Amino acid sequence: MSPRSLPRYLVVADDLSGAADCAAGFASAGFSTSVLLDPQASGTAQRDVDVLTVDTNSRRDSAAVAAAKLQAVLAAPATQGRRVLKKIDSTLRGGWAQEVAVLQRGLNAMALVAPAFPQMGRTMLDGVVRVHGLRLADTDTWKLEHAGCDDRPAQQLQAAGLRCDHLSASLLDAGPAATAQAIAQACGEGVQALVFDVLTDEHLQTLAQASLQIEHAFCVCSAGLSHALARQLPAAAASAVSLDMPHSAGRLPSVVTVVGSMSAIAQQQLAYLAEQPRTQLHVVAPSWLRSDAQTPQCQTLVQTISSEVAQGLDVVVSLGADTHTDPAEGPMLARQLARLLHAPMAAAAGLVITGGETARAVLEALQLRSLRVHSESEPGVVLCITENQDTEPDSRRQWIATKAGAFGHPASLHRAAIAIHSLLAANTPGSITDPLPTESKQR
Numbered sequence: 001m002s003p004r005s006l007p008r009y010l011v012v013a014d015d016l017s018g019a020a021d022c023a024a025g026f027a028s029a030g031f032s033t034s035v036l037l038d039p040q041a042s043g044t045a046q047r048d049v050d051v052l053t054v055d056t057n058s059r060r061d062s063a064a065v066a067a068a069k070l071q072a073v074l075a076a077p078a079t080q081g082r083r084v085l086k087k088i089d090s091t092l093r094g095g096w097a098q099e100v101a102v103l104q105r106g107l108n109a110m111a112l113v114a115p116a117f118p119q120m121g122r123t124m125l126d127g128v129v130r131v132h133g134l135r136l137a138d139t140d141t142w143k144l145e146h147a148g149c150d151d152r153p154a155q156q157l158q159a160a161g162l163r164c165d166h167l168s169a170s171l172l173d174a175g176p177a178a179t180a181q182a183i184a185q186a187c188g189e190g191v192q193a194l195v196f197d198v199l200t201d202e203h204l205q206t207l208a209q210a211s212l213q214i215e216h217a218f219c220v221c222s223a224g225l226s227h228a229l230a231r232q233l234p235a236a237a238a239s240a241v242s243l244d245m246p247h248s249a250g251r252l253p254s255v256v257t258v259v260g261s262m263s264a265i266a267q268q269q270l271a272y273l274a275e276q277p278r279t280q281l282h283v284v285a286p287s288w289l290r291s292d293a294q295t296p297q298c299q300t301l302v303q304t305i306s307s308e309v310a311q312g313l314d315v316v317v318s319l320g321a322d323t324h325t326d327p328a329e330g331p332m333l334a335r336q337l338a339r340l341l342h343a344p345m346a347a348a349a350g351l352v353i354t355g356g357e358t359a360r361a362v363l364e365a366l367q368l369r370s371l372r373v374h375s376e377s378e379p380g381v382v383l384c385i386t387e388n389q390d391t392e393p394d395s396r397r398q399w400i401a402t403k404a405g406a407f408g409h410p411a412s413l414h415r416a417a418i419a420i421h422s423l424l425a426a427n428t429p430g431s432i433t434d435p436l437p438t439e440s441k442q443r
Helices: 016-028 064-073 096-107 140-146 153-159 170-175 176-188 201-211 223-232 264-274 295-310 327-340 342-347 355-367 413-427 438-442
Strands: 009-013 033-036 051-055 084-087 110-115 120-123 128-131 164-167 195-198 216-221 253-261 277-285 314-319 350-354 370-378 381-386 399-402
Touching: 009 016, 009 223, 016 033, 016 051, 016 084, 016 223, 016 370, 016 381, 016 399, 064 096, 084 096, 084 223, 096 110, 096 153, 096 216, 110 153, 110 201, 120 253, 153 195, 164 176, 170 176, 170 195, 170 201, 170 277, 176 201, 201 223, 216 223, 216 342, 223 342, 253 264, 253 342, 253 355, 253 413, 264 277, 264 314, 264 413, 277 295, 295 314, 295 327, 314 327, 327 342, 327 355, 342 355, 350 355, 350 413, 355 399, 370 413, 381 413, 399 413
Parallel strands: 009 051, 009 084, 033 051, 084 216, 110 195, 110 216, 164 195, 253 314, 253 350, 277 314, 350 399
Antiparallel strands: 033 370, 120 128, 370 381, 381 399
16 A cells, blocks of 8 residues: 555554654654544544544553443544554553454454664564563563563463464565565464564664555554654645644743652652752652542642742642552542642643653543644653643643653653743744744754
């Protein structure tokens, strides 16, 4: 199939920051791109975009619940007639293999599986994911969440009931035509999922080119392959949608950063933010959030943050840890934190949110159901605009930046806030594909 004859895309992700990360590659290539929290609630604007990305919020769901969500996505009117791409975590978190099995049956197509994202230090060698060269099973994150589980994608797919095969990176070295021929041969032999070793960005480009030549296949990948695929498609500037850009007229441009991740990298980013001028840092104890009743500490905190936002200060709020902290309570704490901060977040000109569960909780607390993807302040940090709903056409827009928790430079969150300030100051109306100012890209 020629790239120019491809239908529009549907990207399905299991968490919000990953959904935005995947969509950003298409937005940067000139495609109109929306991220939905609920495909059933999509309006006319979402149905018309080139690339529709849906967050099923299913990373922690049982196989049955995740399957029901995927089936609902495939049945939604806005998703019809689109080629499917399944976004998964590059370190294989969640029930991704079971979700791929559901999609394989629903689409009656082969899954082309490539979790690698070399630009972010994730590669595949000998059928195993490696994080900056370290086998996935030997990383701290895997030991914490998946100790004793098989870390090989092909084995996980086989356990989910799929007939699976694995291809080495040497095949990709042979070029797109040879790769497409190998995919077609495997499909003819009844293989349902094909896992690829990927060591370089060039390997991803080759796989992207080959995938476009295969009719009955869908990609299963991290943001790495989705970005490579977007670069292979012709830019769709003619379909770009004109929107009023968020700006800071009439209010001081405060940016609120919410950090729900407890990763070591997120803590480094917090420390960097704490050193910045006109920035106020607050740490919320988990014990304050374990009850629906607002404690005096919570009430004082909200009043303080609201006052700082009104003064135009940047505010950083981090979820702390205590001796009772359990990773399983992460979603609950994120929801409680988002409810607590509803008023100051709604008043802010922009938000920076790290951690997919936290981002989802914040958007739900603000009753936002979709984002239009604009660009990236750096790889993996996605700048979005809140979209007006059909039922609320006059609602005020905000800039929102999302980032997964466990990666990035110590300055990544600060750079995202700077990018939002630059966009607010520019106050340039126009299409959603207007580029990010050079100043914020270079910081």
